[in-house]
Amino acid sequence: MAQRLRGRLLTALSGDADGSPAWVRELAEGDDAGHFAEDGAAWTVHASMATLVAGIRALLLQALHPGAMAGVHDWSSYQRDPLGRLAGTVRWVICVTYGSTEQAQRETARVARFHARVEGSYVDGRGADREYSANDPGLAEWVHLAFTDAFLTCQQTWGRSGPRGRIPGGPDAYVAEWAAAGRLMRVAEPPTTAAELRRRIDGYLERGELRGDERVREVVAFLRRPPLRGVAGVGYRLLFAAAVATLPRPYRRLLGVRRSVLPVVTATRLALALAGSALASGDGRPAHAWARDRLRRLEADARTA
Structure with a gap:
């Protein structure tokens, strides 16, 4: 059972059942x-099992921006191939976090090529018609904010050291480090502190730029129950409830979701521990182990130069 679970997790996270495409x-x-220090804030947060919840939370929050939602509705294959879309996003995150600057730039260019055709129109939160492009820095900013907030919040909730989450340098260090990824995606001035991150996200809400509508409800319904069966389906529904539990009330209200009355935070801690054990049970290597190989090689080359 552990090997079957491991294979499903690795397929979802990397597109490969062995985890080493x-x-x-x-x-x-x-x-x-590369862009980030070994075992620094970004390395630590993105290696955590809490990312399994963070990915769902990020998608929920991103859906509240009608421009981002229009791109998903008009162009995304999430309903036909949800694991494929997830694996593509994970690939970019892993390559930017652990890869060389050349690999990070190459993966960013790959994403940009896909985004180049994603354009259309939408009605914004104030009812005005607007044009959108997936490469628009304004939309890229919202996606970056939602991602950063989701991964930081979930690390603090389910990180290896308990509710506070031990991030090297603290929450501000993660926000400041991951700002480099925002700049790669053409975000002009990404936040560099946790307080600024929260202010920027809440600013969208206060300005009326976010909304819940029929498209949002469709995405929420799909994210609540994607086509996963058996243990994977049960486990996913727990992770979805956990993601909802970490969202502030105004955002839950727009999404049309409620916190579960069950102790999902505690149950999720156990589920993530089980998933971590399953991933560690095989012979595959985590992404950061490959990155360490590169760093050790570079150190050896520097000593013999």
Whole structure:
């Protein structure tokens, strides 16, 4: 059972049942240390099992921006191939976090090429017609904010050291580090502190730029019960409830979701521990292990230069 669970998790996270597709192995290649320090804030947060909840939370929050929602509705294949879309997003995050700067830039360019065709129109939170493009820095900012907030919040809730989550340098260090990823996606001035992150997100709400509508309800319904069966389906529904539990009330209200009356935070801590054990039970290597190979090679080259 553990091996079956491991295979499903790795397929969802990397698109490969062994967890080592070509792009993961390429983390050992390259000629520099990449954008983020080894075992720093970004490395730590993105290696945590809490990311399983954070991904769902990020998608929920992102859906509240009608421009981002229009792109998902008009162009995304999430209903036909939810795991494929997830694996594509995970690939970008892993390559940017652990790869060389060349690999990070190459993966960012791959995403940009896909986004280049994603455009259309939508009605904004105030009822005005607007044009959108997935490469619009304004929409990229909202996606970056939602992602950063989700991964920071879930690490603080379910990180390895308990409710506070031990992030090297603290929450501000993660927000400041991951700002580099925002700049790669053309976000002009990403936040660099946790307080600024929260102010920027709440600003969208206060200005009336977010809304819940029929499209949002469709995405929420799908995210609540995607086509997953058996243990995977039961486990996912727990993670969904956990993601909802971490959202502030105004955002839950727009999404049309409620916190579960069950102790989902505690239950999720146990579920993430089980998932972590399943992933560790095989012979595969985590992404950061390949990145360490690159760093050790670079250190050895520097000593012999």
